[in-house]
Amino acid sequence: MSNIGLIIEERSRDIGDFLVGRLLPFRKKRMVGPFIFIDHMGPATIKPGNYLDVGEHPHIGLSTLTYLLEGAIMHRDSTGAVQRINAGDVGWMTAGNGVVHTERTPSDLRDGSTHHLHGFQIWVALPRDKEEMAAQFSFTPGADLPTWTEGELSYKLVAGKGFGCTSSVPVFSYLFMIEIISKNQALLDINKQVSGEVGVCIVEGYIEACGERIEKGNILVSKYNDACVMTVGASTKLLLFGGEPFEEERFIFWNFVSSSKERIEQAKEKWKAKDFTMVPGEDEYIPLPT
Known part of the structure; x- marks a missing residue:
């Protein structure tokens, strides 16, 4: 997914053990582990005249993680990958030194019917020694992801390691x-179940932490690594995310992430010159924002 405009930072507030905001990055916390950007898509109603059509746009220095709760997206990129991503599946595209992709409503859903699209597009910065790796795409069906239940809570490990x-x-x-x-x-006590910085995205329902009730649509970031205890409300859905932070700062402009400002400038000029490898069969170019 393209971050078409500049990221607008909303105010974060401090409730004790956590910072609370509605976007990542936000003012007091620009990354959580290697996670640098979270875009909550929908819930949206997809119907004729309102199909998802995100034209060709580039990335460098990151991996994108597409995870849908409802609906489907057709992914195409400059590596030649063509993949339908359904709810519960994981699309993992690594940009490295440069990739271009599109995201569209699949052709079989352009039949005049109405359906829903709801999910997340997440950007994960690459380690500095991987920022210039060759682009690649990986698809993991939802049925292949680890799942388990403990008491009142059901878990699905979307990516990485935990529990x-x-x-x-x-x-x-x-x-x-x-x-x-x-x-x-x-x-929910995640102490010693994961390592590093911890974020919590409340998709549905609410949690209680530090004597406050935090409703859906918010992201919490723990101020203390590895130690995070909260009460999860009934019929609540969360995305728990994070990991070990990098030593170096990451810079971000539009869809470009890098440990080097100069590298981002190079990518900007390359995209303006249409010098990236483009997506086979696509011709809808999204210009660099000014």
Whole structure:
């Protein structure tokens, strides 16, 4: 997914053990582990005249993680990958030294019917020694992801490592992304289950932390690595994410992420010159924003 405009930072607030905001990055916390950007898509109604059509746009220095809760997206990129991503699947595209892709409503859903699209497009910065690797795309069906239940909570390990499990999504640094769904109210204690910085995206329902109730649509970031305890409300859905942070700062402009400002400038000029390898069969070019 293209970050068409510049990222607008919303105010974050401090509630004790956590920072709370509605976007990543936000003012007091620009990354959580290697996670640098989270775009919550929908829930949206897809119908004639309102199909998803994101034309050709580039990335460098990151991997994109597409995870849908409802609906489907057809992914095409300059590596030649063509892949339908359904709800529960993981599309993992690594840009490295440069990739171009499109995202569209699949052709079989352009039949005059109405359906829903809801999910997340997540950017994970690459380690500095992997920023210039060759672009690649990986697809993992939802049925291949580790799942388990503990008490009132059901877990799915979308990517990385956590709770003694490992996802088959081919990540390049220590990270975790876990979907957690509650039936009834329950205590969630992730201490020693994951490592590094910890973020919590409330998709549905609410959690209680530090004496406050935080509703859906918010992201919490723990101020203390590895130690995170909260009460999860009944019928709540969370995305738990994070990992070990990098030593070097990451810079971001539009769809470009890098440890080097000069590298981002090079990518900007290359895209303006239409010098990236483009997507076979596509010709809808999204210009560099000014």
